[in-house]
Amino acid sequence: MRNRLAGIFWSILFLAVPVLGVGVFAIAPSIDVWLPKDVSSHGKEIDSLFYFILALTGIVFIVTEMLLFWFIWKYDAAARGDEKATYIHGSHTLEVIWTIIPAVTMLFLAIYQMNAWADMKMRRPVMKPTVEVVARQFEWRLRYPGPDGDLGTPDDLFLVNDLHVPVDEDILIQLKSMDVLHSFFLPNLRMKQDAVPGMKIPVWFKATETGQYDLVCAELCGWGHYKMKGRITIESREDYDAWLEAKYREQEATQPEPMDEIL
C-alpha cells in the first residue's frame, strides 16, 4: 500500500502546479503585484498583446498540466497490478498535429505583433531629441538641449537621475551608455531599451498622464545595478518649462544659494 501512496503523492504534487499557478495569477492584481499603471499612448497595445499571449499560453498550460496529472494518476503501476504496458513506436499523426499547431500559433503571433513593434522601435517621430540620457555605473546622466533645441551647445542643461518630460507630447530620447550595457526601463510607460556603449539609440513615447514614476536599469550592469534608480516626472507643458527654466538658472548661478535651498 505504501507505493500506492507514493503514486497519489506525485499526482497531487503535479496537480498543485497548475492550481497554484492559476491561483497566483488570479489573486496577483488584488495584492498589487500585477502590471504597473500604464500612462503611455502605446501601452494599451502592449498590454493587450501581453494578455492575449498570456491567455493563449495559459490555456495550453492548464490543458497539458491536467493531462500530466491524469496520466500519473491513471497509469500508476501500483494501482494497476500486474497489467503490462503496451509498447508503441509513436504516432505520426499526433506528432504532425502537435508540431503544426504551435508553429502556426507562433507564426501568427510573429505577424500579429509586427505593427506594435514597428511603432515602438522603427517609426520614430521626426524631431530633435527632447533629452539625452547617458547611462553609467550607477546613475542616469541627463542633458537637455536648452532653448536652441540642439545638444552640444553652451546652453545645454546637465542633470542627473531626475528626468522630466511634458505630458501629451512626443518625447524623443537619445540613449547612450558610458561604460557597460544598461537598460533604460520605464515600467509605467511600457518602455524598455538597452543602452549599448558606442551607440546612440533613439527611444520615443508619449505620456498621457501627469505624475512621478520609476526609471530603473533592467540589465545587470555591475554590483550596484539594483540601486541604479532614477525618477521620471510627467508634467504639464507650463510646469515643464518652468522647471527647465529654474534648473537652468541654478546651473548658471554666480552666487551661492541660501543654505535652506541646498538642504
Place this chain on the structure above:
Amino acid sequence: MCRNRFSLSPVALVLTVCGSLLFVSGCGKTPAASFRPNMVEAAKQRLKPEQEEQVATILEAMFGTPDNPIAMPETGLDIGKLRLAAGPVHSDIVGRKNGLFREHCSHCHGVTGDGMGPTAAFLNPYPRDYRPGWFKFKSTERADKPTHGDLVTILNNGIYGTSMPSFELLGEAKVDALVEYVKYLSMRGEAELNMMRYFFELDDEDEGKLPETRDFLVEEILLPVAERWQEAEDAVIEVPEMPEVDLAESIAMGKELFYGNKANCVKCHGVTALGDGQANDYDDWNKVVKQWSDEVQSSHEVSTKEMSREEKAEHREYLTRADKALAGDALEPRTIQPRNLRQAIYRGGRRPIDFYYRIHAGINGAPMPAAAGTLTPDEIWHVVNYIRSLPYEFDGELGADRSMVARDRL
C-alpha cells in the same frame, strides 16, 4: 512491487536537506564591524605595539565603534543622524532604514572611511580617504574644511567623471545623515593621525604614553580638528558679482590669462586644454604613499654592514612592517590627470560659482593652486567664462576641425 522505486522517504529526505541548507545559509554569523587602524601612519611613526593599542583604545572611547558611534559634544555632531547612518543595514522599530553608510558608501570608501572598500582598487580615481580631512570641492578657502552644504551638494550631484554617483533621490534626511557621518569619520581619522604624530612630541616623563586626561585629549587632539569643521560654516568665500563686460570680450581676456604667465593654466591643462600638460604629478593622498614607499625602497638598499646587531634587527623589523603596511593599507600610487576642459564633464560642479571657488581657492589635495593672490576677482571671472566656453570652441585659434574638438562625449 519492487518495480516501483519511488517512495515517500527520498522525497522527504530531499525536502529536509533543502530546507536545512536554506536555514544554515541564512543564519551565517558575521563578525561585528570594526574600524581599521591607520597602519601606514603607525609604521611611518614607528609606533610601538602598546602605543598603537593606546591610540585604538582612546579612539574607541572618543568615537565609539562602527555599530555604536559616539558624538562628543565638542565635535558638534548630531548623534541622531550618526545612528541613522551607522551600524549594519536594518530597519528600525518604525520601519526606518538604518545603516545607510554601509548600504551606500562603505563598499568604496570602506567602513573606516579610508577609501579602501572592496571595490576601491578597481576605480580610477580611487575613492576618497576621509582620514586626512582634505576635501576637494567646496566653497571655502583651500586649507579649510568644506561646509555641510558643500558635502550635501556632492552627494546630491555625484561627481561626474568619477565613480561617485548621485544620491539625491535618497531624500534630504538620508543625505543629511550621510554627510554627518562622513564628517564623523573624517574627524575620527584626523584625531587618529594627530595622536599618532603626537608621540613624537612627548617628554621623557610621559614614558612613551599619551596622557589620558580629558583636558589633553579634547584640547590637543579633538578640538584642533572639530573647531575647523565648525569654523568652515562661516568661512565661505565671498564671490564678487561677475564684471559687466560682453561675454565674448570676457572669454578673450580669459583666454589670454589661460595661456599667459600670470594664471599659467596651460602648464597642466595643456595648450589644447585637453589636460595633456604636466601629467606626472600626484595628488596629496597618493603622494603620501608614493613618497613613503620611495623612502622605504631606499631604506631597503641601505647597507647594514656598519650596524650593531640590535640596530640590524630594528632596521629589518621596520622594513618588514613598512612593506606590510604598504601592501595592506595603501593602494598603488597613481598620478593625477589634469582635467580635460573640452569634455564638459566637471567633477566639482558646472555652475559658474563652482568654477570661481575652484580657481580662487585651488583644489585642496590636488596640484591645482589657488589663484586668489595672483588674479583679481574680475580676472578669475574671465577665466571662468573662457573655461566654460572651451567645450564649444569650434573655430578657435587652433583651427582644430569640428570633429576633433567636439568629439562626441561618450
